[in-house]
Amino acid sequence: MVHQPQQTEKQNSLEQEQKIEESGRNLLKRFTLFWAELFRFISALLSLREETDYQKTRAGIVKDVSFRGHTVYILICSIFIASIGLNLNSPAVIIGAMLIAPLMGPILGMGLALGTNDDELLAKGLKNFAVMVVISLLTSTVYFLITPLVEYQPELLARTKPTTLDIFVAIFGGVAGIVAGSRKEKSNVIPGVAIATALMPPLCTAGFGLATANWPFFFGAFYLFLLNSVFICISTLLGVRYLRFPLRKFVNQNRERKVRFYMAFVTTVVILPSLWIFWGVLRESWFKGHAEAFVAEVIKMDGTRIVNKKFVYNDSIPVIELFVFGNEIPEDTIAYWKAKLPIYGLEPCQLEVFDGDNNDRSIEEDFDLLSGNCKLVSGLIL
Numbered sequence: 232m233v234h235q236p237q238q239t240e241k242q243n244s245l246e247q248e249q250k251i252e253e254s255g256r257n258l259l260k261r262f263t264l265f266w267a268e269l270f271r272f273i274s275a276l277l278s279l280r281e282e283t284d285y286q287k288t289r290a291g292i293v294k295d296v297s298f299r300g301h302t303v304y305i306l307i308c309s310i311f312i313a314s315i316g317l318n319l320n321s322p323a324v325i326i327g328a329m330l331i332a333p334l335m336g337p338i339l340g341m342g343l344a345l346g347t348n349d350d351e352l353l354a355k356g357l358k359n360f361a362v363m364v365v366i367s368l369l370t371s372t373v374y375f376l377i378t379p380l381v382e383y384q385p386e387l388l389a390r391t392k393p394t395t396l397d398i399f400v401a402i403f404g405g406v407a408g409i410v411a412g413s414r415k416e417k418s419n420v421i422p423g424v425a426i427a428t429a430l431m432p433p434l435c436t437a438g439f440g441l442a443t444a445n446w447p448f449f450f451g452a453f454y455l456f457l458l459n460s461v462f463i464c465i466s467t468l469l470g471v472r473y474l475r476f477p478l479r480k481f482v483n484q485n486r487e488r489k490v491r492f493y494m495a496f497v498t499t500v501v502i503l504p505s506l507w508i509f510w511g512v513l514r515e516s517w518f519k520g521h522a523e524a525f526v527a528e529v530i531k532m533d534g535t536r537i538v539n540k541k542f543v544y545n546d547s548i549p550v551i552e553l554f555v556f557g558n559e560i561p562e563d564t565i566a567y568w569k570a571k572l573p574i575y576g577l578e579p580c581q582l583e584v585f586d587g588d589n590n591d592r593s594i595e596e597d598f599d600l601l602s603g604n605c606k607l608v609s610g611l612i613l
Contacts, residue, residue, distance in 0.1 A: 283474050288413040292343050293352065295336030298359045302333050303366065309333075310370040314435045318375075320384035325432055334430045337363055338460050339408065342467025345490065349479040360460070364434070371438025390429075390436040391448050392508060393455035400429075401459040405466025413474055430459055454504065461497065468494075515544040518577070522551050525575040529568055534558035535586070550581045560586055 298306065309332035316324030337360040344353035433456035440449025522542045530537060535557035543550040565584060572580055 283413045285413075285474075285476055289343065289347075289476070291412065292336070292339050295333065296340035296352070296356050296359055298333075298337070298362045298366070302336075305331060305333055306363065306366055307370050309431065310367050310435060310438075311374055313431045314371045314374040314378075314438065317384060317386050317390075317432060317435055317439070318378055318380050320386045322386065325386060329429065329431050332431045334363060334367075335408065335463070338430075338463050339412070339467050342405070342409070342464040343471055343476070345464070345494070346468040346471025347476050347479045348486075352479075364456075367431075367434040368438050368441065371435040372441045375439045375442035386432070387436055387439060387448075390433045390455055391451035392512065393433075393451065393458050393504075396509065397455060397458055398462050398502065401462035402466050404459075405463035406470055408463070409467045409470035409474075413470075430456060433459070465494070511546075518542065518544050518549050521575045521577055522549075522580075525572065525577060526551070526553065529571045529575075530555075532558070532560060532564060535560065548579050548581050549577070550583060551577070552583045553585065555584060555586045557586070560584060 309328045313325055313328035313332070316322070316328060337356045340352060340356035341360065343349070344351075344356055433452040436452035437449050437456065440446060440452060519542045526537070526540055530553060532555075535555050537553060538556050539554040541550075541552040543552065565582075568584075569582060572578060572582065
């Protein structure tokens with residue numbers, strides 16, 4: 232009878248431990264079931280293969296690869312419309328031209344051909360891609376040769392400096408194109424992809440470069456077009472492989488290795504210049520941001536007004552040009568501004584300050600003479 236309380240305590244302790252273990256197992260089971268359900272939900276949410284219409288998708292892409300008859304006329308008209316839009320600096324006209332331009336067909340066709348090992352479709356896509364480029368360049372060149380408007384509009388200038396960001400636009404645009412185009416229920420995504428990736432404006436800008444013998448314009452714009460085309464094609468290829476489109480021919484391992492090598496080589500060659508250009512764009516943006524902060528926080532003087540400022544970036548010595556009207560700026564003030572430049576990371580940098588040549592005039596009178604009679608007060612190179 233003496234040992235009975237101790238046995239009861241041991242029994243209660245064992246029962247409590249069993250309950251804790253059972254509770255832990257139940258918690259682990261619920262945790263496992265939760266993640267399994269979450270995984271199934273995400274898989275169903277992101278599933279693409281079930282709604283893929285392989286036959287109709289392939290037939291639609293193959294049909295749009297060819298350039299002949301009415302397609303050629305549509306392309307020529309769209310190139311004229313886009314060239315006019317660039318000439319007039321009209322985004323609305325350019326977007327309208329991109330909506331009707333049949334430029335995506337050969338590019339999607341080449342991606343489908345590479346993804347399904349279809350040599351015949353690949354050859355057809357390459358041939359029609361070349362035809363498309365030649366017709367587009369000839370049409371835009373003819374337009375810019377005969378047009379009386381030859382100004383460098385912002386819409387033209389925007390297509391002469393491709394960067395790495397354009398690669399991402401082309402990649403996501405290509406993915407959106409193949410995903411939307413492979414659905415059983417078709418949508419209007421392809422025109423949106425054509426607008427986002429902006430295939431046509433670079434081709435027209437390249438034609439402007441040919442017409443005006445402006446070779447930096449031509450090579451920059453044509454490189455942007457090539458960059459977009461290559462990565463739309465690669466995105467289409469990856470989408471076709473992910474969706475498991477039926478292969479047209481037996482997959483040969485040697486051929487697969489060659490295709491992958493050529494793709495990697497072409498991709499690397501195309502990407503490298505864009506990386507260098509993107510680095511230059513980042514440096515220019517950094518310089519202009521710091522120059523803006525420098526002017527806003529440092530360039531201050533009673534009786535003067537900054538009526539214009541210009542930030543000229545180059546790889547050697549960037550330039551900050553300031554046009555200041557009012558009282559004459561003393562040399563010690565210029566020296567003080569110079570001393571502040573390194574604080575803003577603007578070293579080396581050339582500072583050029585201009586003011587009016589008649590200090591008796593008021594600021595308002597000087598402002599009216601902004602277009603002429605300015606003199607160089609100081610040009611300082613750090």
